[in-house]
Amino acid sequence: MLNIHDLERRWLRYKIKSYIPHAIASVLSIILLVALTLFFPASDNAPEKIALVETKSAIIEEVKSKPDPIQQEIIPVNIEVPENTNSYTSVQNKENEEFPTPKKETLVLKPSLHFMDNIEEGISPYVEEEYIPQNNTNTYIPRQSTIEPTENIAVQIPEVSKPKVSSLSITRHNDKNDLKDVIRRFKKNKNPALSLFIAKRYYADGKYQKSYNYALMTNEIDKHIDESWIIFAKSLVKLGQHELAINTLKSYLKSTKSSAASVLLRKIEGGAFR
């Protein structure tokens, strides 16, 4: 009879003994590889790769910890670790230099009103429109006094009514006396509408120093009159004070959103108005 149990035990021992050399060889090769990687870092790129991976993971973790979703998107894309990095600390130092914190400023859109310049070019300036210098005195006499037959009619009228007819003649002056009258009225009641009128008249006459003075007075009385600021700035430009005119308009535009003032400012700055 064959002893099967004894044979099986012996076969198992034989099998185990046959695998032992293979197992020892594989374990030794693993130990050798690990030893090589640990003791010769300069000859191999593996440690550098580990350092870079660590750096990137550290940065990404730092980015993830921040609540801003935009930063999460932007920062990892911009990360470029230099190739010649040798240590983790040097990467950390360069990180601070190369990756400044992104600005949180939002984009501000502003309206563009340059098209107003083109529209305004098609319209003649209001100062020229309003005032046409007239040097001659125009006398307006009622029809009754100019038409000769009225005298015949007057004959039929009782004598008492005659002086009344002659008193109806109205004389209208459009010359300097008229302006003087406005100036006198302005001095009396300090009405800004009158001073603005005077400033416009002087500006139209080319008397820029005087128009400047009256526009200034108007601004002092009421600083919310657009036209007055425009005449003021225009007079300054005509007097050669470009910078002052620009600064005045800029400060005026801070308080209001006058499109006329902004158009004039652009014209002065662009040299279109001299």
Add this chain to the structure above:
Amino acid sequence: MKILFLLTSFFITISFADIKTSLYHLYQDKNYDKACKEGLKAFNTHRNDEEFISLYAFSCLKADYIDRLAVPITMLSKTEEARSNAAYFSVILMQKKLLHHALLDGYNLTELKLPTTDHVLSIVFDLYSKADHSRKRSHYMLQDSHNEKITYKLYIKNSNHSQNMVIEEYYDTIMTHRHNYW
């Protein structure tokens, strides 16, 4: 016949110029409401004039007719200035719609990052998106970030058929302006 044609074209040109000029004068006189309404009447005949469309759009913007900006936004595209203004109007229109949606339906605006403008709607939009929304309120009092004396009151006004959004501007507790948007 030729003379008749020339005269007709001359009068058409004159009438076109007149509408634009009158609109310009209305705008300069700060009569924005009338400028917007007049512009709307003459809009179809001036579809190709970007200066006219811009002027009309700015008039409507100042008159608080924000929804009327929708058409100019799509039509301002030929020049750089027109495109810039179209972008400006579209931001304001979008912010108005988002604010309205948020106030009525509780839509969350805190995570939105949009461009901003100098318009009151943009200012209020930015302030509202930063405000505390933990509890529902009938109105929001929002303080200006640059001037602490300026505050904005934002609320929904219920009328018969619509729910209008109202922004009231206050300076030192005195109301200086009320904007009604629907």
